[in-house]
Amino acid sequence: MPKVLIADKMSPRAEEIFKERGLEVDVNVGLERDELIKIIGDYDGLAVRSATKVTPPVLEAATNLKVIGRAGIGVDNIDLPTATNNGVVVMNTPFGNSITTAEHAIAMMFALARQIPEADASTQASKWEKSKFMGVELTGKLLGVIGCGNIGTIVASRGIGLKMKVIAFDPFLTAEKAIDIGVEKVELDELLARADFITMHTPLTDKTRNIINADALAKCKKGVRIINCARGGLIVESDLKAALESGQVAGAALDVFEEEPAKENPLFGMDNVVCTPHLGAATEEAQVNVAIQVAEQLSDYLMSGAVTNAINMPSISAEEAPKLKPFVTLAEQLGLLAGQVTASSIKEVTIEYAGEVSELNCAPLSSAMISGLLRPLMSEVNMVSAPAIAKERGMDVAETKRGSTGAFDSYIRLVVKTENSERSFAGTVFSDGKPRLIQLTGINMEAELAPRMLFITNNDQPGIIGSIGSLLGAHGINIASFNLGREKPGGNAIALIAVDNEIGTDILDEVMALEQVTLAKALVF
Template identity: 60%
Template structure:
């Protein structure tokens, strides 16, 4: 088997390359490339490991004809065109937990620096001024820390703040009451954090909903004397308003590690009293840089070699442990999707994916993605589990998921239903024996069949002599039949025949089969 090729295009811990190599990948380290140089070589690689220096644009992706995965050693993926990567079927991963402690500790350091005005005191002392009477700090003990965002980093900040005997109040729309109790913090709305907190720290990604979450209006509502820290993302705070409120004394101090525009070579905040800034150092510790480099190498290797998907931003996560368990279900799901995609006529406005029995106990998202990958092959040959949901969305297809843990005839079942101009059409399949996928129902007719290779789907009247006629026709034309599967609604009614054959059936032979007595439909299939 050919080894997957991986390119490391940014500086990162050398052990990352060793992990790739030890896992069974060929790895090249080429840092400092221009966009043109990257475009010239990216077509050779299946994996691209980056930090913040490499920008993965549409142009880079267009040249990345073999690329399967992009791994960002760190949290932010502003330098990756995720929609373009998704449309091309490329998984985009990051490492959201590798620098969590480092970033949380930086936020705590900023809180302490603000409380005791350490940077300004240091600067004047080193100038020989000994300004002891000029600086009067505040204790953090007993003060209320307001968290905007209580996820991974925010929860670590809360823990550290509790160690400093601070009270913690958090706003996070995804924070449950149970999780708040577990963290030992108070859950509140944004208004409560703004009006009650003595210190405010932000720990949320930059989205349309969070952009300028601390707007001028909200900053004006904050408690007089509040101190604000942002070690998350630039753009969460109205920086001009922050400057005005620092100047007025309403805000006692602010510390930013991130800015709306970076690198921040200039800012109205620079030189403002009681303002501290650092050049995006949140993740800049030796431990964090080693952690994220090793994690991205492990994640990418898992994906390229086993199919495990961890910390992906555009496809359901699937751990290396889950991948073997889900793989046969995903194989079944893709074949069922391909079957309905080949047989259904016209547009498909709605697709429903239903799982029963053992399948209902698994993560359904990868199964759904596999079904869509099969269905969307009717529109594009370069479709996979990553871009299939996006292709379906582009075409306005409504996708629904149904989970039923009831017992049925089969210990596990996946059913795919599509809405067509002729009404709903469903196919269902199960896993037999050692996990072999098998069709068990097609459009309401029970039939057990493998879906593999070249096949012929025939709908005919259930009358004597038909099997002999179709067998003779194929034999006379040199077509060898591999397997033969029959099903019918009732004796003498509509019947279904699924044949596997050793080679594709020519179009003229399909027409001859359709002309046989009793035949209603003939459709060649390929899996």
């Protein structure tokens, strides 16, 4: 039974869902780092919010951990590269608190425009300073949205409903989508120069960190107002303070800060700054929604292999998982086979999906295949980390899809190019659900892969089968199956032999010494 740890405070509904789905669950919140390290090795899944820091030491101790679920959007409290390298899937819940966070951003914009917090404090202090609090209308103002994903899109629609004109900067926003949601797509510099209000809705990455700094603020329209309900670190707080003091920025409303909990901050105490303690997702509805989502997503993954809202792996629905499972095995085996028979460094990889398999979600299949391909060279590679490692190593990976051709309704072909050679490997899944090899180094053959195999390339000449059989028999190596293929009579031929015993280098040397043999490799699956 998979075991899950809930390490941060969240709705009790999460624990209930885990138990309903048949998982064992512990709730242990507020753990110090060393306490978490001591127990994390016992768990298959980890559910967190923003308080628990999943650092490299924690992940190294998490020897059984398969998945981390973040009840919320941001995952900057999770060391994503280490999780990926360790094969841990990281999921978030991008939709559970989208409306709540968007509404908070709009509320902050109103509070900033009408100086509501300061006016409230003044009035409750028995001061009637009506003339002091001269606000501005939102109607007719230009709202600049940095980051037009789920939350940014909702904020844009609310801005349009307030009769504001909305412009958006987002490298992933298409022209068609911009038209659909009613915004004008612009570059960042143009947004800074034109916007009366700027609201941030982008994740914190290397590219977005400090995106609003002194240079950016200098490009803004004088008197701009800035709202950040996304992530701390998007704004250089010291630069913002200087711009507020100079009047370049008329006001700022911040729900997030560079360091949290924010007990001290250079912006605290300024008259034209509104601050809240990271309340973007703090509604009853959002807390329940994200708890339900994270519990359902972790349960689906641990019980059926379904992957939803993963940051570092292609998604697989619960309906897709059973259909994909045999093809994932086939893809991984093809990659592992190719990786073991390829001697020089790999330059290009082409993956071809034909027939029925081409209509499935092929992204996880490609990840599994690349994982198998790299594993003989890098033992730590896995399905999660493989695509990133292949990219880092400059390996070009291409996918093609086509309809059914040839004798098989469905097949996968892997073509591996090195500096010196090009080899193709193909396989299919039979009606019994078992993967089968149907082509090896471009030569047709049918074989079921076994845990230990001997791969041989040779010249097609009489006596080779007997010579190999006699040699293996002399060493006490039992043959489970003997599969053959050839280009043409007397041409290049291959043999794939399943054996019950380990084949050492001394035996390989003897096989290589046979006159007809050109290559011999021991394979492990």
